[in-house]
Amino acid sequence: MPILVMKFGGTSVATPDRIRRAAKRVGREVANGYDVIVIVSAMAGETNKMVGLVDEISPFYDAREYDAVVSSGENVTAGLMALTLQEMDIPARSWQGWQVPLKTTSAHGAARIEEIPTDNINAKFAEGMQVAVVAGFQGISPEGRITTLGRGGSDTTAVAFAAAFGAERCDIYTDVDGVYTTDPRISAKARKLDRIAFEEMLELASLGAKVLQTRSVELAMRYNVRLRVLSSFEDNNETAGTLVCAEEDIVESNVVSGVAYSRDEAKMTLISVADRPGIAAAIFGPLAEAGVNVDMIVQNISDDGRTDMTFSCPVDQVKRAEKAMLGAKEKGDINFHELVADTDVCKVSVVGIGMRSHAGVASKMFDSLAAEGINIKVITTSEIKISVLIDRKYLELAVQALHDAFELEKAA
Amino acid sequence: MPILVMKFGGTSVATPDRIRRAAKRVGREVANGYDVIVIVSAMAGETNKMVGLVDEISPFYDAREYDAVVSSGENVTAGLMALTLQEMDIPARSWQGWQVPLKTTSAHGAARIEEIPTDNINAKFAEGMQVAVVAGFQGISPEGRITTLGRGGSDTTAVAFAAAFGAERCDIYTDVDGVYTTDPRISAKARKLDRIAFEEMLELASLGAKVLQTRSVELAMRYNVRLRVLSSFEDNNETAGTLVCAEEDIVESNVVSGVAYSRDEAKMTLISVADRPGIAAAIFGPLAEAGVNVDMIVQNISDDGRTDMTFSCPVDQVKRAEKAMLGAKEKGDINFHELVADTDVCKVSVVGIGMRSHAGVASKMFDSLAAEGINIKVITTSEIKISVLIDRKYLELAVQALHDAFELEKAA
Numbered sequence: 001m002p003i004l005v006m007k008f009g010g011t012s013v014a015t016p017d018r019i020r021r022a023a024k025r026v027g028r029e030v031a032n033g034y035d036v037i038v039i040v041s042a043m044a045g046e047t048n049k050m051v052g053l054v055d056e057i058s059p060f061y062d063a064r065e066y067d068a069v070v071s072s073g074e075n076v077t078a079g080l081m082a083l084t085l086q087e088m089d090i091p092a093r094s095w096q097g098w099q100v101p102l103k104t105t106s107a108h109g110a111a112r113i114e115e116i117p118t119d120n121i122n123a124k125f126a127e128g129m130q131v132a133v134v135a136g137f138q139g140i141s142p143e144g145r146i147t148t149l150g151r152g153g154s155d156t157t158a159v160a161f162a163a164a165f166g167a168e169r170c171d172i173y174t175d176v177d178g179v180y181t182t183d184p185r186i187s188a189k190a191r192k193l194d195r196i197a198f199e200e201m202l203e204l205a206s207l208g209a210k211v212l213q214t215r216s217v218e219l220a221m222r223y224n225v226r227l228r229v230l231s232s233f234e235d236n237n238e239t240a241g242t243l244v245c246a247e248e249d250i251v252e253s254n255v256v257s258g259v260a261y262s263r264d265e266a267k268m269t270l271i272s273v274a275d276r277p278g279i280a281a282a283i284f285g286p287l288a289e290a291g292v293n294v295d296m297i298v299q300n301i302s303d304d305g306r307t308d309m310t311f312s313c314p315v316d317q318v319k320r321a322e323k324a325m326l327g328a329k330e331k332g333d334i335n336f337h338e339l340v341a342d343t344d345v346c347k348v349s350v351v352g353i354g355m356r357s358h359a360g361v362a363s364k365m366f367d368s369l370a371a372e373g374i375n376i377k378v379i380t381t382s383e384i385k386i387s388v389l390i391d392r393k394y395l396e397l398a399v400q401a402l403h404d405a406f407e408l409e410k411a412a
Numbered sequence: 413m414p415i416l417v418m419k420f421g422g423t424s425v426a427t428p429d430r431i432r433r434a435a436k437r438v439g440r441e442v443a444n445g446y447d448v449i450v451i452v453s454a455m456a457g458e459t460n461k462m463v464g465l466v467d468e469i470s471p472f473y474d475a476r477e478y479d480a481v482v483s484s485g486e487n488v489t490a491g492l493m494a495l496t497l498q499e500m501d502i503p504a505r506s507w508q509g510w511q512v513p514l515k516t517t518s519a520h521g522a523a524r525i526e527e528i529p530t531d532n533i534n535a536k537f538a539e540g541m542q543v544a545v546v547a548g549f550q551g552i553s554p555e556g557r558i559t560t561l562g563r564g565g566s567d568t569t570a571v572a573f574a575a576a577f578g579a580e581r582c583d584i585y586t587d588v589d590g591v592y593t594t595d596p597r598i599s600a601k602a603r604k605l606d607r608i609a610f611e612e613m614l615e616l617a618s619l620g621a622k623v624l625q626t627r628s629v630e631l632a633m634r635y636n637v638r639l640r641v642l643s644s645f646e647d648n649n650e651t652a653g654t655l656v657c658a659e660e661d662i663v664e665s666n667v668v669s670g671v672a673y674s675r676d677e678a679k680m681t682l683i684s685v686a687d688r689p690g691i692a693a694a695i696f697g698p699l700a701e702a703g704v705n706v707d708m709i710v711q712n713i714s715d716d717g718r719t720d721m722t723f724s725c726p727v728d729q730v731k732r733a734e735k736a737m738l739g740a741k742e743k744g745d746i747n748f749h750e751l752v753a754d755t756d757v758c759k760v761s762v763v764g765i766g767m768r769s770h771a772g773v774a775s776k777m778f779d780s781l782a783a784e785g786i787n788i789k790v791i792t793t794s795e796i797k798i799s800v801l802i803d804r805k806y807l808e809l810a811v812q813a814l815h816d817a818f819e820l821e822k823a824a
Binding site for chain 1: 505
């Protein structure tokens with residue numbers, strides 16, 4: 001029988017009633033002729049409660065014990081979901097990560113999946129079981145300890161199971177009904193996309209759209225898993241939600257698919273850095289070691305052997321970045337006159353695979369921002385996205401202007 | 413290094429603060445030179461919460477899924493306890509049942525321990541780990557599913573670890589400071605016992621004293637594990653709590669050690685049963701099948717080929733017992749005139765290994781009840797206990813009278 005993976009997030013399994021609702025969706029797919037693998041998150045709030053307990057006990061915790069504690073919520077939901085399905089006369093059982101076993105690296109708190117053996121679950125499907133309920137977010141290390149995949153890791157669990165079992169599709173049930181052209185809270189004209197390419201979704205996820213964990217999209221792209229995002233709280237027909245799929249499965253698309261933003265960015269500039277080969281490494285090495293997530297980087301044209309180096313990072317990492325830079329200066333590894341931090345900026349990006357074949361996207365973007373009197377501070381581009389750093393106060397204005405300029409309210 | 417097992421119940425680990433308090437006790441034993449195995453229950457209320465969720469979803473649940481859900485609370489506490497110990501610079505790690513692995517039968521919800529391999533934990537002790545924190549109450553079946561040992565099962569986990577590792581002692585930390593001659597809420601003269609014999613403790617546990625799970629005492633007796641019950645909420649010295657130990661370790665003891673009671677009993681009488689060989693089996697077979705826990709049994713002297721058969725059971729099983737008896741009558745397996753249920757009775761017992769060598773305990777018991785005008789309805793005896801069924805309204809009076817008669821307020 002064809003296999004379908006269905007993943008339910010924390011709000012979709014927050015109460016026994018909601019678990020029942022999710023189980024009914026599973027029941028419909030079983031009736032449609034699928035063997036179903038259900039991946040569940042912890043009931044909403046449970047994982048945060050566990051994290052809170054760990055924080056209360058130990059600010060510098062052993063990540064192995066942290067994982068053992070915070071993975072418990074998924075075990076509860078998996079058992080409850082299996083019971084609910086059985087109550088509906090659907091043969092089901094639960095699996096915890098170690099029972100599959102979902103094998104991961106030993107990087108506790110952010111482990112990567114290494115292998116998902118399918119024999120165990122497939123044997124049960126062969127015996128007549130129709131639903132395997134698997135606790136998301138967790139796995140087992142080579143040392144036999146429980147690992148977790150990082151926040152939002154259940155998305156990744158779901159995609160990895162879909163890849164391992166050759167599932168026809170991986171449906172991610174969540175509290176929004178799909179991927180939008182931009183955040184509907186910012187632009188009333190935001191439109192739900194029926195389809196989006198993996199590459200676009202990956203850019204959107206990295207650029208701040210919270211609907212899917214970035215790694216789950218990477219994995220889906222790598223194994224060509226058809227990924228659908230849809231709502232737990234609405235009736236869904238065949239074309240509900242957004243299908244994240246390979247480019248060739250998208251017949252028509254706009255040049256730009258979406259506008260993403262990241263609100264709390266900071267721009268830091270090292271003024272008058274002594275320019276020499278290896279200077280970039282001397283700057284960004286210490287930043288990486290200090291755990292600063294450097295995003296955009298711009299180096300001004302150098303004259304007289306000195307240069308200005310600008311980079312952006314999340315605003316809450318500015319203190320750490322300053323400490324790292326001043327430390328490197330003190331040690332003599334780098335030399336600069338001044339370090340200037342602008343903590344009132346944000347990043348706005350347009351994303352679309354159509355950019356590859358259409359010229360003029362950048363100039364249209366810059367024109368429409370200029371028309372609103374918005375000054376661009378830093379620009380970076382990739383093949384399918386253009387990002388700009390602007391003053392934070394212009395965020396909403398910029399998103400709306402770009403959504404209008406590229407006519408995203410209209411389907412292709 | 414000598415090994416000590418310390419078990420902390422739900423109220424002793426109900427909050428991070430209480431876990432810290434428990435961890436300090438563990439730290440003191442580490443300082444005393446022990447390698448410690450800590451067995452933890454779920455934080456107070458957590459297991460009941462899980463049971464509530466299961467009940468809400470599925471009244472006739474799959475016990476395997478039930479076990480997977482309700483065992484989660486112990487995993488959380490085990491991780492938190494390990495983190496707390498690490499925070500105090502004590503090398504510790506947690507084990508879940510399947511990691512040990514604590515092997516049990518497949519009797520989900522009431523599994524029996526079959527084996528506890530010691531190599532895994534002993535190897536860590538050899539590497540310098542000083543505390544192994546183990547999630548109580550849970551194990552793994554031959555099929556690789558999670559099992560639980562029944563309510564109060566963490567006591568049994570603790571004793572089984574003490575037996576497997578040859579621990580010097582097994583300390584059970586709870587919310588009372590030891591075993592009393594009777595319930596202090598009923599008799600203000602109740603006295604804490606410094607020592608009690610396994611056999612006595614076993615009788616007291618089966619007769620309603622809630623301080624230890626009956627199976628944990630059986631196991632301690634079988635493997636001669638020195639078991640100490642003491643309070644989490646008081647400072648304890650060397651002689652704190654009550655030591656449950658072999659008879660030969662008790663130098664002096666009263667003839668009677670304690671008075672136990674069980675409040676909600678029922679007495680059922682089958683009147684005028686046709687007496688024939690095999691009649692007892694024909695009555696008690698169906699009762700066992702119906703899940704009725706028959707306790708005391710009395711058969712009146714038979715004349716004219718008919719007899720009255722009386723038995724007691726918990727009051728909430730009366731309906732089930734009636735259904736089983738009427739069913740057996742209908743099928744023609746037994747024949748009786750009438751079934752009379754008295755649901756207003758209770759059981760009061762005196763227990764003591766001293767009875768073996770002292771005559772007159774029974775008559776003293778009956779005399780003192782008679783002196784209070786209390787009528788005895790059923791009597792059963794064993795080598796070290798005498799139990800009577802009386803009207804429930806006399807429970808407190810009977811307990812107090814017997815406590816006085818045997819002078820239990822005085823140490824031997």
